[in-house]
Amino acid sequence: MNLQIPPGVDKPEFWERCYQQGMTPWDYGSFAPPLKTFLDSPYRMPPGKIAVVGCGTGHDCMLFLQYGYEVTGIDFAPSAIQTTYQKFQSTGLAGTKAYLLQKSIFEIPEYNNYFDYVLEHTCFCSLHPQDRRRYVFAVRDILKPRGKLLGLWYVGEHQGAGLPFTISKNDLFDLFDRDFSIDISYDPQDSFPSEKDKELITLMTRRY
Numbered sequence: 001m002n003l004q005i006p007p008g009v010d011k012p013e014f015w016e017r018c019y020q021q022g023m024t025p026w027d028y029g030s031f032a033p034p035l036k037t038f039l040d041s042p043y044r045m046p047p048g049k050i051a052v053v054g055c056g057t058g059h060d061c062m063l064f065l066q067y068g069y070e071v072t073g074i075d076f077a078p079s080a081i082q083t084t085y086q087k088f089q090s091t092g093l094a095g096t097k098a099y100l101l102q103k104s105i106f107e108i109p110e111y112n113n114y115f116d117y118v119l120e121h122t123c124f125c126s127l128h129p130q131d132r133r134r135y136v137f138a139v140r141d142i143l144k145p146r147g148k149l150l151g152l153w154y155v156g157e158h159q160g161a162g163l164p165f166t167i168s169k170n171d172l173f174d175l176f177d178r179d180f181s182i183d184i185s186y187d188p189q190d191s192f193p194s195e196k197d198k199e200l201i202t203l204m205t206r207r208y
Contacts, residue, residue: 012076019079026122031063032152034188034201039067048116053105054123058084072099111142120151125164140179140206149204180204
């Protein structure tokens with residue numbers, strides 16, 4: 001596989017530069033519609049502690065706050081954290097039901113077995129593919145036993161074009177199979193137009 005890896009893609013400085021220069025094509029200024037559809041469905045998890053990994057500017061964090069979850073946004077880009085913090089402040093929930101960690105998801109062992117849920121949306125596809133197994137371990141470890149991972153994944157068969165780093169559905173399932181069971185998997189019908197037919201929703205449960 002001949003991937004085009006931007007220099008420093010695994011460093012906060014790379015992503016901070018994207019925010020500073022307005023190079024954020026993943027940010028539509030709103031939460032992802034398929035996530036709201038999921039939260040309005042019978043499959044929604046009961047409110048609990050959810051980690052939003054690679055939370056960016058906090059659109060998905062705000063959505064889950066509205067549905068009664070205790071939200072911890074995790075991102076290592078300072079601008080992303082600052083923007084999300086301002087949103088949290090506007091709700092009056094900062095420090096009571098809305099929290100932030102300016103860290104890499106690979107550097108929070110103090111949160112092992114802490115969260116009921118993890119939300120994945122655009123974090124996984126921003127990681128160098130060689131870090132995918134580390135990602136599985138990191139997410140597994142911060143979840144409580146039998147905790148759930150809700151994912152809105154960026155999928156595709158052609159994986160050599162650089163960011164976002166897509167993954168095929170079969171490879172995704174194979175990657176998580178040892179540590180997670182798949183409860184639900186479907187193609188969302190209400191993605192943003194530019195993401196149509198490129199996304200997959202899954203709900204997985206930590207096996208142990």
